[in-house]
Amino acid sequence: MDYTTSPLRKPLDEELTLFRDAVRKFLEREIAPHRETWLKNGIVDREAYRKAGEQGFLLMWADEKYGGLGIRDFRFEQILIEEQNRIMETGLLLTLHSRLVASYFDHFGTEEQKQRFLPPAIRGETIFGIAMTEPGAGSDLAGIKARAEDKGDHWLLNGQKTYISNGILGDVFIVAAKTDPTVQHAIGLFIIEGHMPGFSRGNKLRKMGMHSQDTAELYFDNVKLPKENLLGDPARGFYHMMKGLAEERLISSVVSLAMAQQAFKLTCDYVTERKAFGKRIADFQNSRFILARLKTELDVAQVFVDRMVELHNDGLLDSVMAAEGKLMTSELVGRVTDQGVQLHGGAGYMAEYPISQLYTDCRVHRIFAGTSEIMQEIISRAILKEYE
Ligand SMILES: Cc1cc2nc3c(=O)[nH]c(=O)nc-3n(C[C@H](O)[C@H](O)[C@H](O)COP(=O)(O)OP(=O)(O)OC[C@H]3O[C@@H](n4cnc5c(N)ncnc54)[C@H](O)[C@@H]3O)c2cc1C
Structure with missing residues (x-):
């Protein structure tokens, strides 16, 4: 069961398929082996940004004249996020660097600022x-x-x-x-x-x-x-910050959902292995029904998020729609990880089981980049505006 190749999703063309493959190999080779050390140190190694830069994975959108690839198709960033969540490295904030911060230079930077700040960031020599x-x-x-x-x-x-x-x-x-x-x-x-x-x-x-x-x-x-x-x-900095909101919430949605997909997979793997009362945990009706409900929610969310990506690529994603995505996916990852811990039993509470890391890592998704309450304010305001 691999959500990245689900028939609900548009198949990737050759370029995107090769890109996913290259990212996956890079992360497995250069990032995954350091995870335990970084968790212990409370910080990732800055060398990781440099290595990602060498591969062309940072600020992919930036023009070639600054050293970028000029790739504005957000699906590349989505793939990067999904793959990063597959290896569960949540401290290496490649997308924060490349899009949440660097985009300000794209939108509001002078030519001199772009020349000064973009090339070293693209190479991963400076971190944003x-x-x-x-x-x-x-x-x-x-x-x-x-x-x-x-x-x-x-x-x-x-x-x-x-x-x-x-x-x-x-x-x-x-x-x-x-x-x-x-x-x-x-x-x-x-x-x-x-x-x-x-x-x-x-x-x-x-x-x-x-x-x-x-x-x-x-x-x-x-x-x-x-x-x-x-x-x-x-x-006008306040309004400058508003300009990036749709993309910020889209990024947040992609991350939450990728994390939820990973949590679901880990849970399925566990319940089909572990036994109690002579059968697999997966064979209890309660477990199966939980999995069924979560899978349904994940599939619906994936279609919604993929559509947001398409709209964003066409310049049509508005910040209210993106708030809906952020609200829904950040709440969903909370439910998936919570149920995942429950289905793991005591193991789910143990740090050595990755589901426990996902459970605590994802809690902040309902808080940063705008809390769930603020998302609901934004969405409800837009609904009521139509009645003014
Ligand atoms: C791990 C982590 C990383 C972060 N990284 C960054 C970063 O890189 N840069 C950065 O600038 N910030 C960062 N933040 C900050 C984050 O964006 C804020 O924590 C978030 O916006 C919430 O603000 P607050 O903590 O002040 O909560 P508050 O605004 O004090 O909110 C407290 C509670 O009140 C609720 N509330 C507030 N206003 C309303 C309202 N109008 N209606 C209903 N309920 C409301 C909130 O939803 C929340 O439940 C990070 C936070 C964390 C935890």
Whole structure:
């Protein structure tokens, strides 16, 4: 049972098939052998980004003149995500680097910024992160307090960010800061480089899951930023962030679903091996019915997500539809992993069984990139708007 070749999905053409094969081999050879060490260290090896870069797997969308492949078809990224979830490496955030952060350069970067920041990121020599959340503001982004003051020939940045993925490993961060505290949505996006005086990082935060991912606090104490490090319009950063929302939620949906598919497979493997009362766990009606319901939900979700990918490729995916995908898939992976742990019995609670890692890794999917409650706000607002 391999969901990647399910007849519900459009068959891949030769190029995509070869790509999946190349990614799978790369991940098995270069990434999977390091997983245990990275989990213990609480951080992945930065060399992994360089190796992914060598294969052309980073910022695949970027133009060839920067060293990219110019591949804008999102199915390539989807395959990368699915394959990464097959080996269950959740700390190596290739897609955060390549799309969630790098896309800002694509949409709002000047030619000079693209020339400066894209080539080393494509080679995996610099690692990207994005810093919006603060101790006092997460869902309510307009409430951030970090402040960037226009000092004529430079910007002066002060403030603090928290829960930042790649917080330790990151070399370049896009940081959201208020440019006019009297105007609620006056936010600018700034490019912060790791070596800048006044920039520092806290310790790695200890988390429930995603143990190989370095999540940290970032501090900005009178960081003097050259004017060239402003990304886009200094008063429209909030709207710049909105522009990427459909893709951000699509990515989140693809990741949640790939993880749910993996959890389902692990569960099927286990219940068809393990025996109790003289029969396989899979032979109890309760187990079979759980599997049947989950499989049905997974198939429906896969069709929905694949359709979102198609719409995105055609420039037609809107952020509300993508919020539906994010809500549905992040809740689904929660159910699949929870039932998966239950069907594993005590083994499901043991760290050595991968289902237990998936259970804790996926919990954050209902929280980051917009919580389930915020997704429901967005979707319900759109429904009610039609009645205004
Ligand atoms: C592992 C991890 C990695 C992360 N990586 C990054 C990163 O790289 N960069 C970054 O900027 N941020 C990152 N985040 C932060 C993440 O995006 C925020 O945690 C998330 O947006 C929620 O914000 P919050 O934690 O402040 O929760 P809050 O906004 O305080 O929410 C608390 C609760 O209140 C609910 N709530 C809030 N507002 C409403 C409302 N209007 N209606 C109904 N309910 C509401 C929420 O849904 C939630 O249940 C990361 C978080 C984690 C855990």
